[in-house]
Amino acid sequence: MRMDEIGWHSVHGADFINEREHGAGDWVFLLIKSPCRIFADGEMRQFPAYTWILYTPDAYQKYGADGAEYYDDWMHFAPDAEEEALLRAMHIPLNTPVTLPKGTEISKLLREICFEFYSVHLHRLETTDLYFRLLFYRLHEQLVRVKAVPDAAPVKERLQQIRAFIFRKPFERFTAAQFADELNLSEADFLRQYEAENGSRFPDDLIHARMVFIAGQMKVYLAENQTVEEIAQLCGYAGEAEFSAEFARFIGKSPQAYLDALR
Structure with a gap:
């Protein structure tokens, strides 16, 4: 140019x-x-x-x-x-x-x-x-x-890209309204199509992405002698119970069991 x-x-x-x-x-x-x-x-x-x-x-x-x-x-x-x-x-x-x-x-x-x-x-x-x-x-x-030109990428492909983007930025404060606006969908339609295309719910993926990242950092927390409560606070949780429940739901074992397995 x-x-x-x-x-x-x-x-x-x-x-x-x-x-x-x-x-x-x-x-x-x-x-x-x-x-x-x-x-x-x-x-x-x-x-x-x-x-x-x-x-x-x-x-x-x-x-x-x-x-x-x-x-x-x-x-x-x-x-x-x-x-x-x-x-x-x-x-x-x-x-x-x-x-x-x-x-x-x-x-x-x-x-x-x-x-x-x-x-x-x-x-x-x-x-x-x-x-x-x-x-x-x-x-x-x-x-x-504003639908003035055709979208080069179909909605199906864009929904897959959004899920991948969420997992690349696990602590970003994404909202359904934000992505719905980008796709010219209502928030309800976005949530429905997201789940149908990706096989998982949008709110669940936000938590899942965060838990996957935290699991990947557990060796660092272990080396720093961080307790589960301290890890929960570090990751923005008000209490250990909610953090432990979400971690176990998506990773398959409690944070304490995960730390113990790394020792």
């Missing part, structure tokens, strides 16, 4: 308008962070804050303020053949305004790209290229969330 120029949080007056009759000559990603007007479907139309548009090099461009101060982030670039194919594979809309459900997330990412590109870091161009791909992966995730 060739980055030509990038700007973050540019500010213009209420009368701002920009028009490029024959395009910019390169690709332009524009995130408008204030209510705006953009030429679309043959006329100037109003759009809310955090609307973005990806212009191809020769596309007609006209956009501006909507009667108040105008803010935007922007990027002029040229993707290589592989990156252009990736954009099309993800069905990223071209020359079409899209309103983001979580625009601040994209603006923060553009800020990182801007600061990195203009830095003196040794690998600033390579890092900028990685950020560029991350930007469009995040855009695709938001497009999938």
Whole structure:
């Protein structure tokens, strides 16, 4: 990817308008962070804050303020053949305004790209290229969330990935609502489909992942002469009884029996 120029949080007056009759000559990603007007479907139309548009090099461009101060982030670039194919594979809309459900997330990412590109870091161009791909992966995730483009991975596969993710991060405070939102499901549907696909309940897997991790750490606790009560407290449990019951349920023996077997 060739980055030509990038700007973050540019500010213009209420009368701002920009028009490029024959395009910019390169690709332009524009995130408008204030209510705006953009030429679309043959006329100037109003759009809310955090609307973005990806212009191809020769596309007609006209956009501006909507009667108040105008803010935007922007990027002029040229993707290589592989990156252009990736954009099309993800069905990223071209020359079409899209309103983001979580625009601040994209603006923060553009800020990182801007600061990195203009830095003196040794690998600033390579890092900028990685950020560029991350930007469009995040855009695709938001497009999938609002069902503007098809999801590349079926729900079945995503549910399996979620279970694997839980076991990689056993002490993360995951919620069913969090994953349901990512999959565009109600919380009840997520829980039902999770169990049907993985053969285990989501709340149980949260505990199971934690117990597997703790079992793997038992040699360390033993070397430190930690008691079961101390281990329970260290792992966030209010009391030994609840910890011991959950450990035995998922590991097959009590924490004390597990420690004794390691001696």
